[in-house]
Structure formats: structure tokens, C-alpha cells
Amino acid sequence: MSSSFKIGRISGIDITVHPTWLIAFFFIAWTIASLFERSFESWSTAQYWTGAVIGSLALFGSVLIHELAHSITAQRLGLPVEGITLFIFGGVSQIRGRYKRARDEFFVAFAGPLSSLILGAAALLAWVTFRPETGDPSLLLGIIFYLGFMNVALGIFNMLPGFPLDGGRVLRSAVWGWTSSESTGTRVAATVGNLVAWGLIGFGIYQFASGNIVGGIWMAFIGLFLQAASRGERQAEQVRSAIGQVPLRAAIQRTPQFADATERVADVMENIVIRGFQQVVPVIENGTPIGFFTAGDARRFPATEWVNLSVGTVIRRQEPYTVQFSDDAVEVLSALRARRIQYAMVLADDAIIGVVGQAELESLIRFRNAGGDAPVGRPPI
Ligand SMILES: [Zn+2]
Secondary structure, three states: OOOEEEEEEOOOEEEEOHHHHHHHHHHHHHHHHHHHHOOOOOOOOOHHHHHHHHHHHHHHHHHHHHHHHHHHHHHOOOOOEEEEEEEEEEEEEOOOOOOOOHHHHHHHHHHHHHHHHHHHHHHHHHHHHHHHOOOOOOHHHHHHHHHHHHHHHHHHHHHHHHOOOHHHHHHHHHHHHHHHHHHHHHHHHHHHHHHHHHHHHHHHHHHHHHOOHHHHHHHHHHHHHHHHHHHHHHHHHHHHHHOOOOOOHHOOOOOOEEEEEEOOOHHHHHHHHOOOOOOEEEEOOOOEEEEEEEEEHHHOOOHHHHOEEHHHOOOOOOOOOOOOOOHHHHHHHHHHHOOOOOOEEEEEOOEEEEEEHHHHHHHHHHHHHHHOOOOOOOOOO
């Protein structure tokens, strides 16, 4: 997800937080505060707000542990993990590549809910062991109780069989293993997921109508989110099963010329874009890529200004998204769309060998859909 900020790195996996996470953080802290206020009457206002802030942070810590369980299992099975992002609905592990065996997907999907259930059970056990016979618990024990309850809920909720929830992946891999057909697995899981999503939307509306306004809206939103996700999954599968694997190579613009951030827009336009017939120019600053330059960036300024402007000041700065030469074109296209970015750098053995864009991928996939093999005019590698 673009505009996320990095908070750390665990086991080689970048942990980033999307700005929408803050909304969830405040919403959850507020929910915890009112829960503690109602449940533990002897607590002071300062106590239940302290508990709420720590509880909300600890809940996201739990979500992070859940995602790490997915990611580390995937790494162990040889799948590269790009990172973990925490956002408004929880967390997401960006696991690259496709599962070779149904079993692998099952393990990766199941590891998350399993970790939540274990964590939740341990916290509830601590609560049962240490809770006072009478009166309210200590601040720490109150938080432990909340975390125990929420982790169990997190484990159970994630096992709902709807994409992109873990239960959807567990179901998909189970059907895949059972029928030996990956696309049957996806179809079954997407259909069931769609029903689950509508169920959540319906339940949210019912909750809303019976007075639980915030909870009802929240649930309906999660339902809508799941509904969109299961539709996306079904469409991607239709494309995949219609055309099979599409190698990325035919859409790659090879050995691009690079521009330094300090170069003038006028020079880059003339030397690379116009004379070099190169539509996208990776821009480098102090040895690191900082984004892509296109004619569109230049056109936002009058041509008379181009001699005064450096490319570094006109482009949208964004650490370029990188893909591997061996990646599948359909996967790369959906990754670019999901991140709302136009271009990616293509790497082979850690060296940049080219650039690939949404438009080229779309036309390649359209071409393959129409029965073509490889577009003409581009040298095969
Ligand atoms: Zn999960």
C-alpha cells in the first residue's frame, strides 16, 4: 500500500503502518475505555484511559504476531514475503509468488488464526488464574483479560470462510487438495466468501436497526470489504484459468536509460523520451531509485520551464515497487492496481533489467486472452 510508513523490520520482513490504522487505533481505544468504565467501576478515569491506550496498542501487537505467523511460515516454505502492513481492518501479509502445493497454502493460512487462538487461550488462562475473588482486577490484569478475549475473537473471525480472510484460504486449499484442481478451490472459496460477506452486511444492517449504530456500520463495512475482495479474487482466477501463466518478459521495457534527479527536464525529454523512444524513465538520486519520470510529469509545467526544472522536482517521489523477472504478469498487474501505481522495476538476480507498466501488462493480457502467444516486435529473451 502506498503512503504507508515503516515502523520496523522483523526476520527480514518490513513492517509498515497505513495512515488508516490511526482511525482504528482511536476507535478501538475508545471502545476499550467505555468497556473498562462499565466493567471495572473502581477504576479511575486515568486508569481506564491508560488501559485503553495500552490495550489498543497491544491489540495491534497481537495482529502483528498473527501476520508474522503467516509470513514466517511462508518464508519457511520458500515463498518470499514482501512485508506486513497494518491498516484499518487489521493486518495483511504481502506474500509473493504462488503456492505450488495445496498443503503449503493451508499451513500459511492456518498459522495466523492458530497463533491468535494460542495467544488468546494463554491470556485467558492467566486471567482465570490471577483474577481477584472479589472487586476489580489490576490494570495489567484488565488488559490481559481484554487481549485474551480479543485474540480468541480474532482467531475465530479470521476462520470465517471468506476471502481474503484466512478461513477463505484454508477452504480454498482444502478444496484444491481434495479435488486436485486449484481453480475449483478458488471458485468454491470465492462463492462461499461472497455469501459470508453478504451475511455480514445483512447482520450489520440488522445491528444498526436494533440500535447498535457503530458496531452495525463497522460490520457492514467489513462485509463490503470482503465482498469486493472475493469479487477481485474470482476475476483474477477467471483470467488465470483462461490464459494460464503469462510470463512477464513480453511486457518488459528492457535496459531502460536512467536519469539523475538533478538532470534538467528538457534534457531528459529530448535525449531519453523523444530520441530514445522511452516512455518511462527511472530516476536515481545518490544511487537509489526515487521514482519514475514520464512525459506526463513534464506536461504539468509549461515547456518553457523545462530548462529550469530538474526531474527530481517534477516526479512523484515513491520508492519504486520492484518485481522479479520470473513473476507472473497477471499477478504483477493486480499488485500494481492494488497499490495504485503505474510502473514497477523489474529485477533479475538483484540487477535492474527493465521497467513494466500497467498499460503494457493490460495489453499483453488482452492479447493472450485473444489467443495470442507473444506480442510481436519485442525480442524474446
Ligand atoms: Zn490471518
